[in-house]
Amino acid sequence: MTLYVVENILRSEQSTSVQLSRIITSSMEKNVTSKTIHRIQRGKSHGHVTFVGAGPGDPELLTLKACRVLQETDVIIHDHLVEPTILSLAKENARIIDAGKIGFGPSTDQHHINQMLITYARDGARITRLKGGDATLFSRIDDEIEALEAEHIGWHIVPGITSASAAVATIGQAFTKRQRNTSVRFITAHDVNGFAEHDWQSLARHHEIIAIYMGKKAYKFIQGRLLMYGGSSITPITIIENVSRKDQKIYSTTLASSSLDTIMMNLTGPALFLIGLEPRAQQIRKQPKRKVI
Numbered sequence: 001m002t003l004y005v006v007e008n009i010l011r012s013e014q015s016t017s018v019q020l021s022r023i024i025t026s027s028m029e030k031n032v033t034s035k036t037i038h039r040i041q042r043g044k045s046h047g048h049v050t051f052v053g054a055g056p057g058d059p060e061l062l063t064l065k066a067c068r069v070l071q072e073t074d075v076i077i078h079d080h081l082v083e084p085t086i087l088s089l090a091k092e093n094a095r096i097i098d099a100g101k102i103g104f105g106p107s108t109d110q111h112h113i114n115q116m117l118i119t120y121a122r123d124g125a126r127i128t129r130l131k132g133g134d135a136t137l138f139s140r141i142d143d144e145i146e147a148l149e150a151e152h153i154g155w156h157i158v159p160g161i162t163s164a165s166a167a168v169a170t171i172g173q174a175f176t177k178r179q180r181n182t183s184v185r186f187i188t189a190h191d192v193n194g195f196a197e198h199d200w201q202s203l204a205r206h207h208e209i210i211a212i213y214m215g216k217k218a219y220k221f222i223q224g225r226l227l228m229y230g231g232s233s234i235t236p237i238t239i240i241e242n243v244s245r246k247d248q249k250i251y252s253t254t255l256a257s258s259s260l261d262t263i264m265m266n267l268t269g270p271a272l273f274l275i276g277l278e279p280r281a282q283q284i285r286k287q288p289k290r291k292v293i
Helices: 002-030 034-042 064-072 110-122 141-150 163-170 219-228 259-266 280-286
Strands: 048-053 075-078 095-098 126-131 154-158 185-188 210-213 236-241 249-254 271-275
Touching (some): 048 064, 048 110, 048 141, 064 126, 064 154, 110 126, 110 141, 163 210, 163 236, 163 271, 219 259, 219 271
Parallel strands (some): 075 095, 185 210
Antiparallel strands (some): 210 271, 236 249, 236 271
């Protein structure tokens, strides 16, 4: 009985090997894609999904691990804000799919994204779900993981640099400082119900440092809430548009300044708000000069 099973396995392996050899030979003559070959090698096993943080935009801020994953993947399903230069790192025959969401604009339905991940994984593909910044921050990653787990499809996460980290580095500041603050808040301006509510009383406290994502449409709401709950009118605000990209712009103002409206009218790209921080160079200029004795 055992001998019979072993003989069958050997015959099966020989048959697969012959079939694979024929396809490889045929592909040289008929330009058959490697996807067909991959299917035979993998059999009926599921593929795998890697959630990758693409960083804030600058390709040089992409991690080495993320770069390696992109060069090995069969399918890339990416967010709207991922730089084309980063997508160009994919291998030549990788399928690249834009599944972007634009705030208050055209967006790919989340259910459709989930189904794409499942469909390609069932086909045995290695899939990269490429998200801007860090894949675990304000990215609906839980929705996608739950959909994969329901189908018993494997996944893992490759972290990336979030735009807040790149933004604070750009202005030469630190998120935490001794005798100033021992925590920092990363918040989103939007949730499923519209403008997101937060613990505004604690956020409005002196020396609180806040990084606000997706705040362009909600800036008036945020400004009003912070002032309503006791925020100082001279609280510094730095707005970084297109963080880390070639067209990056930095704007500095204060919480109650009328210049905030002017700045917001001129923004055309994605922007991150830093509440409680101003560019270090500007901060130094404000400091009184010491007398030399």
